[in-house]
Amino acid sequence: MTDNKALPPVVSAEEWEKARAELLTAEKEATRAQDRIAAQRRRLPMVRFGEYTFASTGGPVTLRDLFGEHQQLALYQFMHNGPDHFCPGCTHFTKQVTDLDGLARNGLAWATVSDMPLDQMAGYWKQKEWTVPFASSAGTTFSADCGAGGGFLLNLFLRDGEDVYRTYSTGQRGVDRILFVNNMLDLAPYGRQEAWEDSPEGWPQYPTYG
Template sequence: MNHPPIVPTEDWQEAVNTLRVHEKALTRQLDAVAAARRRLPMTPVEQDYVFEGPSGPASLTDLFQGRRQLIVYTFMWHGVDAVCSGCSMFTDNVGHPAHLNARDVTLALTSHGPLDDLLALRRRMGWALPWYSSLNNSFNADMGTVDGFALNVFLRADDRIFRTYTTTARGVERLGSNWSFLDLAPYGRQETWEDSPEGWPQTRPYQWWRLHDEYDTTKDPS
């Protein structure tokens, strides 16, 4: 098997410094794309979807769990004998949800499959994300996928639900960290360095960060 060329440390550091210029440029470009995403318009969700969840029927509003922002990953489902390895890798990469929750964001899975099968896989994989069956509604098709996968973002405002963003294919490939999900949310990371529209909630960076068991979960997110 081949490997990178071997050079003295000084030459290696010079090469790293040259690459770092491109990495920093990409970081700034991603920040600019996230700022543009926060300025997207949104469209109302008129359908009154009913999902099946562990506690019984659940509306799209219920999926928010009292928060204002909701990210839904539609996990491709072709049965227990053909579990999607790509969707499983995506779900394996998801960080602890407490950090998203602290920024008024809920992340949930939906699939066009029987709830018992979904929850059995959830237990097997040790996943903590809430998972709902969309087997008896048109959510998947309405949100850009029938038998495939997609990610959609929603906002609750004025007692209505709006769709703010959607992506699929390689658009979900780089996701997994809490930062990457917050960059998709309509309010972003909500930190003062961000380029956001006037009136967006923002606090100083680092100040809201906690160990995931130290957030105040008694506070009503609504």
């Protein structure tokens, strides 16, 4: 993008330190609130989830199979927008799914499923050069049973032996908040530059995914 003419006001070092300290107080309050929410999240009950069989490039896989050797599973539901159409938000999200080894070291497996046909998923994964494990939930009621419907959703599961339980799910801004790029842009002067943001007059802003 070209340089923007809208700029934050220039102040003295002392004024900047004062403004930064005020923001830091608000940031610490938000951090403590997030810690409380995380503690509440760890105390959520769980619900037993049914058995599902998905299609993968290696053959049929069950929901239990996606855990591998781990006890926990994060499972992202990638939207199905029809033949030759791919959700830009899910694409943006999937590009940022990294360090799965780091998750695995903490006992958490990751996989992505979609109601897209397997061939469509496989072709898109190859085009994007993604290494994220994936399977097709087409022909199953999995996305509907999760409450995703035709949308996207992140689910967390826990297994006890062969029994699988859902412990948490989130969508919309709950998914948005874990993205590296989005969080870094939130720290930058111009933010994400998306039309919905509350930004100063004259700040560059464009349609989301535009």
